[in-house]
Amino acid sequence: MCVWLPFQITTRNPGESWSVRVYCVLTIVARITPYEIGPLPQDTTIRGLPVLRLATPVGTIQQIWMSSDLVFVTVAPFPGDASTTVLIVYNIVKRQARSWNTGLKQNEVRPFDTPWHLSHLPPIEANCFPQRFHLGNWVLRNPHLDHPRPHPTRFSRFPYRKVPDYPPLGLISF
């Protein structure tokens, strides 16, 4: 499966002008599929939820974890690439994804996972995250756990410096 981005080239023939629509192919490198299983023990259906496709070759997926309705993905740059690890947060209910360039090299990203006992926290609002986690020296904070803070719903760099949002990288239809 490919993604086609249209652009135009104008060519002039003797006596007429016409345009040709040309397409550029972007490779989809991966797809993220959330699954819902249950209710158990009677119904064991494994149901696929809306898929997130990563459309540009930004690198290789390093980690994936879930919390509440969010899927977190870190994408490490290809070896030799000057870019840094990208964090993608995908809201499977709103079918929206956001990404940030963390400024971290691959070996600077710490493993992270969502503890089962924290995953029942209240659903998140826009830009709010269900719990605090560290990604290198980055921190996502849960307003339910970590208030009051200067920017309780911001994705911030420790200690709570505001970081600009980067435009989404390679995120297409969900």
Next chain:
Amino acid sequence: MLFAPSFPLESMDLLHLQRASLGPDRWTRLFVDPSPQKIATSNKATFDYLRFLGDDETDFEQLHLIPGGRYLLTLTPEILALVDLGPPWSEGTMTPKLLGMTSTLPVCYFKMMSSPIPRQDGRGVRVAAVSDHDEESW
């Protein structure tokens, strides 16, 4: 916090209820206590994956035991599956059952999955999986 559907509460006796309710605390203490402890096998289950899936490839990418000890999520490049290992206090050899599975074939192969998390109603779980595409088939 355990996954409640792991336990047939109506048929559990007092001993099993105690064991289930204190399970998380016993598990935590096993690792918090600095003294060296022997980690013993409590139950064994022989899971004939070949028979379940009818496939020669049985390399697991990942396994996740859902808290409660009964349900196991398995990921191979071809299949995401849920296995019922039976009640965690089963005596002797348990008989796992394949409860459900899904696949992204023929266009994708699973690479990894997240740890499972409970649904809001506590009756099911959610898990996210990454699949990669096969160059030839896209």
